[in-house]
Amino acid sequence: MVVSRRVSGRFSALVLVLGLVGCAEERPDLANTMAARAGLPNQLLEVNQTILERRQYNPDRNAYFGDLHVHTGYSFDAYAFGTIATPYDAYRYARGEAIDHPAGYQVQLRQPLDFYAVTDHAMFMGLLKEAANTDTDFSRTEVAQPLHNLNAPDNYGTFSFFERSRIFATFLPAVLADLVDGTLDQKQLEPVTRSAWADSINAADQFYQPGEFTTFAAYEYTSSTDEMGNLHRNVVFRGTERLPAVPFSRFHSQNPEGLWDWMDGLREQGIESLSIPHNSNGSNGAMFALEDWAGDPMDDSYADQRMRNEPLVEITQVKGTSETHPGLSETDEWADFEIMPYRVATTLPSALPGSYARDGLLRGLALEQQGAGNPYKFGFVGASDTHTGAISDDESNFFSKVGLLDGTPEQRGSVPASFLMRTIVKFSAPDMLKDVEGRDFLQLSSFETWGASGVAGVWAEENTRDAIYDAFRRKETFATSGPRMKVRFFAGYDFEESILTDTGMAAKAYDQGVTMGADLPADGGRAPRFLVWALSDAVGGVPLQRAQIIKGWVEDGEPNERVYDVACSDGLAVDPETHRCPDNGARVDLSDCSITSDVGANELKTLWQDPDFEAGQEAFYYVRVLENPTCRWSTWDAVKAGVEPRADLQKTIQERVWSSPIWYKKDGGALEKILDKVTELAGD
Numbered sequence: 077m078v079v080s081r082r083v084s085g086r087f088s089a090l091v092l093v094l095g096l097v098g099c100a101e102e103r104p105d106l107a108n109t110m111a112a113r114a115g116l117p118n119q120l121l122e123v124n125q126t127i128l129e130r131r132q133y134n135p136d137r138n139a140y141f142g143d144l145h146v147h148t149g150y151s152f153d154a155y156a157f158g159t160i161a162t163p164y165d166a167y168r169y170a171r172g173e174a175i176d177h178p179a180g181y182q183v184q185l186r187q188p189l190d191f192y193a194v195t196d197h198a199m200f201m202g203l204l205k206e207a208a209n210t211d212t213d214f215s216r217t218e219v220a221q222p223l224h225n226l227n228a229p230d231n232y233g234t235f236s237f238f239e240r241s242r243i244f245a246t247f248l249p250a251v252l253a254d255l256v257d258g259t260l261d262q263k264q265l266e267p268v269t270r271s272a273w274a275d276s277i278n279a280a281d282q283f284y285q286p287g288e289f290t291t292f293a294a295y296e297y298t299s300s301t302d303e304m305g306n307l308h309r310n311v312v313f314r315g316t317e318r319l320p321a322v323p324f325s326r327f328h329s330q331n332p333e334g335l336w337d338w339m340d341g342l343r344e345q346g347i348e349s350l351s352i353p354h355n356s357n358g359s360n361g362a363m364f365a366l367e368d369w370a371g372d373p374m375d376d377s378y379a380d381q382r383m384r385n386e387p388l389v390e391i392t393q394v395k396g397t398s399e400t401h402p403g404l405s406e407t408d409e410w411a412d413f414e415i416m417p418y419r420v421a422t423t424l425p426s427a428l429p430g431s432y433a434r435d436g437l438l439r440g441l442a443l444e445q446q447g448a449g450n451p452y453k454f455g456f457v458g459a460s461d462t463h464t465g466a467i468s469d470d471e472s473n474f475f476s477k478v479g480l481l482d483g484t485p486e487q488r489g490s491v492p493a494s495f496l497m498r499t500i501v502k503f504s505a506p507d508m509l510k511d512v513e514g515r516d517f518l519q520l521s522s523f524e525t526w527g528a529s530g531v532a533g534v535w536a537e538e539n540t541r542d543a544i545y546d547a548f549r550r551k552e553t554f555a556t557s558g559p560r561m562k563v564r565f566f567a568g569y570d571f572e573e574s575i576l577t578d579t580g581m582a583a584k585a586y587d588q589g590v591t592m593g594a595d596l597p598a599d600g601g602r603a604p605r606f607l608v609w610a611l612s613d614a615v616g617g618v619p620l621q622r623a624q625i626i627k628g629w630v631e632d633g634e635p636n637e638r639v640y641d642v643a644c645s646d647g648l649a650v651d652p653e654t655h656r657c658p659d660n661g662a663r664v665d666l667s668d669c670s671i672t673s674d675v676g677a678n679e680l681k682t683l684w685q686d687p688d689f690e691a692g693q694e695a696f697y698y699v700r701v702l703e704n705p706t707c708r709w710s711t712w713d714a715v716k717a718g719v720e721p722r723a724d725l726q727k728t729i730q731e732r733v734w735s736s737p738i739w740y741k742k743d744g745g746a747l748e749k750i751l752d753k754v755t756e757l758a759g760d
Contacts, residue, residue: 132287136582137535137552139562140544142191143170143467144294144352144532145310145393145459149227150196150272151296154463155204156244158480160227161465163194163279169466171289179483183466183475187560187615189531190539191290192283194276194465195310198295198325200248202272203265207247214268217260219250238504240480262327269322281316286540295323297351299330305362306355306420307332309386310459311339314348314545331369333378336385350548352457354390356436357398358420361427364436364452366443379449387593388548391433391555391734392458392530394468394477395420399700399734400434408626408639410702413729414527414557423522437696437737438628438635444694445630455551455593455736456698458530467531469558471729472669474528474709482523485713489517489524490722513723524725528709529557533733535564535591551593551736559613561620561733565592565699566607567740569599575607576681592698592736597743601691604740608642609681610701610733618703618731619676621645622657625684629695642684645677645704652687662704664728669707669715676704694742699735706731 132138147154148161158178161169169175172188196202206212207220208227214220223243225231235243254260273295280291294312301307309332313319324338332351339349356363368378391398396416405411419426429435433456440452460467461477468475476482485491492515493501501508501518510519517524533554534547547553554563564582568589575584585607590596596604612620623643629636641650644657651658662672680701705728707715714721721727 133538135537136580136586137537137547138539140190140290140534140536140539141531141556141560142189142193142290142534142544143460143462144191144193144195144292144312144457145296145354145390145461146192146194146465146467147196147296147461147463148194148465149205150202150276151463152197152200152204152248153244154196154479155208155227156240156247157463157478158227158232158240159464163196163276163465164282166194166465167192167279167283167291171283175466177464177466177475177483178479179475183464183468185467186470186473188289189467191292191532191534191544193292193294193310193312194279195294195296195312196272196276197298198269198273198323199298199327200251200265201269201295201323203251203268204243204247205272206268214264217254217264219247219254219260223247237480266322273321273323277316277319284541287538290539290541290544292541292545293319297323297325297332297335299326299332299335300420301360301362303360303362304419304422304424305360305426306358307353307362308355308420309335309351309353310390311335311349311351312545312548315541318345318347320347333369333381336381339385340381348545349385350388351386352388352390352459353386354393354459354461355395355398355420356389356391356431356433357396357401357416358418358426359431360419360424361430364430364432364439366430366439374443374448374451376449379443379451382451383453387454387551388457388553389433389436389454390459390530390532391456392527392557393461394526394529395461396525396527397529397557398431398433400432401428403428404432404435405637405639408637410624410639410700410730410732412726413732414525414529416522416525416527418522418525434626434628434637435635438630438637441628441630441694441696442633442635445633453739455548455553456555456734457532457548457553458555458557459532460530469528469531471528471558471707471709471731472712474712476523476526481520482526485717487518487520487523488526488710488713489519490710490713490725491717491719492516493518515722517722524710524722527557531556531558531560533560533562552591553593554733554735556733557729557731559617559703559731559733560615561613561617561701561703561731562611563699563701563733563735564607564609565735565738566590567596567604567697567738568607569602569604571605571607571683573683576683581607581609590738592738595739595741597741598691603685603689603691606642606684606686606697606738607682608684608699610643610679610699612676612678612703618671618706619645619662619678620680621660621662621676621702621704621730623680623682624700624702625686625697626700627686627688627695627697629693631693638688639700640684640686643680643682645680646675655687660704664705664707666707666711666721666727667715669712671704671706692742695740696737697740698737699733701733703731705729
């Protein structure tokens with residue numbers, strides 16, 4: 077370990093505690109590597125991949141798991157805190173290989189993923205890395221001088237936590253100021269972005285293996301309102317044959333509607349993409365607003381453009397879960413799940429209305445009732461938002477997301493600060509300590525509110541870009557808080573009980589009904605039946621406790637929601653009055669995080685009919701399935717350290733999976749709207 081030569085004496089011990097160690101960059105040739113491992117020439121390997129693709133094709137669709145929100149060293153905030161992982165490293169990690177964490181240990185998935193997308197920030201993509209490399213032209217600019225050799229292997233530890241924090245806080249404003257006053261020219265920055273973007277695309281192409289592992293060219297559009305409401309989105313391209321040379325960023329427009337205009341323009345040229353908003357929980361009410369960017373009322377045109385470009389929303393990730401909030405869903409006992417209550421990158425409170433997905437769905441119904449169209453008719457995915465190239469989705473082995481900033485339990489605030497750390501911080505930054513029942517914990521940010529989440533799931537015919545992207549488009553997607561639980565959700569009018577035991581259940585459900593992400597048109601006032609099927613994580617997973625259906629509707633202009641338990645584990649029955657399953661007795665031993673071993677279900681399956689159904693009332697329905705309780709990551713950290721868990725944090729959680737919604741349409745859905753419009757025009 078290298079101790080800082082640049083920091084004052086009072087900070088040098090902090091550098092020692094942080095343990096700043098690094099690793100060299102690597103860009104493997106995947107084709108050669110895989111061929112060598114298999115002992116086969118590349119040509120034969122390609123033939124085997126073709127056979128694999130054909131074998132996995134399933135017209136009734138397979139479940140695939142992935143992450144569409146991954147940052148590497150090309151993102152300024154990742155590189156500032158020690159991440160040197162490349163897109164190539166990120167894809168190696170997703171395939172199951174171990175990679176180096178900035179804090180000096182290796183990380184590896186418990187089970188590989190099926191798809192992955194590196195989404196580095198478009199704004200300043202690659203710029204910190206370029207500034208640190210003293211061989212580049214940009215490194216010779218004045219603003220780049222403080223970053224020289226920032227993450228060089230022989231210099232990795234010479235930058236303290238405080239120096240890295242200062243770099244993160246001051247570098248970007250300094251670059252912007254130089255652009256404004258003419259010290260820097262945008263032409264000096266664009267080649268850096270072009271090069272980094274091209275390399276990211278190249279990595280995606282190199283690791284794409286149709287039938288086995290899918291990658292997407294993607295990036296993050298990072299914007300916010302003037303009130304610091306988060307409006308970040310990840311832009312995912314269907315293919316890589318033709319792509320823009322430079323991604324659209326906040327430099328082009330702060331307004332997400334400008335992003336959609338750009339995407340629409342690309343679509344006219346045959347370049348297909350979609351964007352996925354994230355961290356609506358930190359948007360201060362801006363993500364699901366009731367007005368457009370200019371403050372004008374929304375209309376059909378706005379709704380159509382938004383849904384054309386944003387069919388999905390990321391509802392869970394490391395910076396909290398955005399399904400709902402106890403302040404919005406007072407009758408939902410499970411609403412208080414991994415809540416990060418702040419605006420992103422601050423400790424300012426984020427307004428609740430307009431910041432959570434369930435509320436957004438309800439707002440969409442209300443806008444539609446008012447004749448403005450529905451701009452919030454989205455499906456669900458989960459993601460990590462990792463800034464180390466490596467998703468951290470395992471509560472028992474959580475390493476958070478910001479590299480050298482939160483890579484240890486002490487930095488995350490899950491175990492008490494050491495005597496040395498308390499001494500240093502009390503002297504230099506006392507506001508970075510929080511007393512909890514007589515014990516001091518580091519308060520570097522809001523890390524204690526973050527979660528080991530999440531993962532995107534899709535139902536697709538095969539593991540290819542086209543098939544998985546098509547699933548995104550039709551919203552046949554689901555989100556998990558980490559475990560690889562599977563959920564299917566169908567609605568129809570002719571489902572019979574026998575479908576639950578039919579080996580062709582999925583085929584019949586597709587034939588007789590609609591699946592998640594779709595509209596269910598009304599059928600003469602008949603009440604639909606909903607088919608719910610869930611399967612626990614097969615690799616080290618925890619049994620399921622209950623399956624629920626969440627219903628939302630608008631009545632007399634007011635939003636309404638209700639949670640129904642629809643399937644219980646252990647042969648228990650739902651109470652018809654409370655619509656709740658009895659307690660199945662699952663418990664957690666907080667001394668070692670062991671769990672009750674003989675309760676819960678590997679599978680839950682049921683047909684359900686809404687007891688409060690009204691034929692003239694439009695509504696959305698989605699499934700939420702809960703595991704038995706387990707230790708939260710902060711409790712795991714404490715148990716491993718041999719200390720009591722922090723008193724002000726939840727000790728246990730119930731991991732969960734959410735399906736995308738199904739919308740019941742009283743007017744027959746989109747087709748009838750089109751016919752009505754044609755009739756109206758004909759009359760005119």
